[in-house]
């Protein structure tokens with residue numbers, strides 16, 4: 001049976017981090033809400049009982065149902081034999097994946113700094129301040145952290161020549177930042193050269209090139225996590 005991915009059909013969002021890994025690994029999966037619509041997702045989630053995912057993305061593998069992007073990637077990586085083969089190293093990869101999740105949340109906070117349920121237009125002043133701090137402090141801190149980690153094994157990937165879930169996620173992170181903050185990212189070019197090299201190398205992973213060129217690869221849009229609002233990219 002193929003994996004079933006449940007994620008909102010109209011945004012790349014966190015679902016794309018899972019998709020990129022599955023495509024790179026050439027795994028068979030059904031993208032349920034993209035074929036059956038968002039209602040199918042809501043119905044499925046509400047029908048689940050007990051310990052269930054809080055929010056999409058979540059993955060169904062027969063009896064196994066897992067939420068949280070980082071955990072889904074750990075599960076798939078382990079099950080498909082795409083980890084490092086060493087527990088301590090796999091935990092380091094997981095640590096990085098959770099760092100990525102933390103940063104993704106902060107990026108989401110640039111357009112929703114007060115409440116996820118409010119419109120951007122109702123929290124623009126706070127958004128402006130949050131985005132300025134992200135650009136000045138948080139992005140350099142996180143991206144240099146990832147860049148230094150990449151330098152440890154000589155690149156282009158986190159484990160050197162062997163790609164992992166961290167690399168497909170860092171690729172998506174960099175693509176999203178280029179979309180959301182093009183002026184800032186252009187100005188900072190070269191500051192995190194290892195990350196830029198990874199961003200260039202990931203599309204060459206066998207299995208990914210076809211996906212990235214296909215219509216299934218969703219473009220960033222201004223309903224998702226990575227949004228481009230010119231005023232949040234001002235220098």
Ligand SMILES: N[C@@H](CCC(=O)N[C@@H](CS)C(=O)NCC(=O)O)C(=O)O
Nearest residue numbers: 013014055056057067068069070101
């Ligand atoms: N920490 C979770 C966050 C999941 C999450 O926030 N999902 C969003 C879509 S990207 C959602 O639908 N949230 C609904 C909610 O928070 O009520 C992860 O990394 O997967």
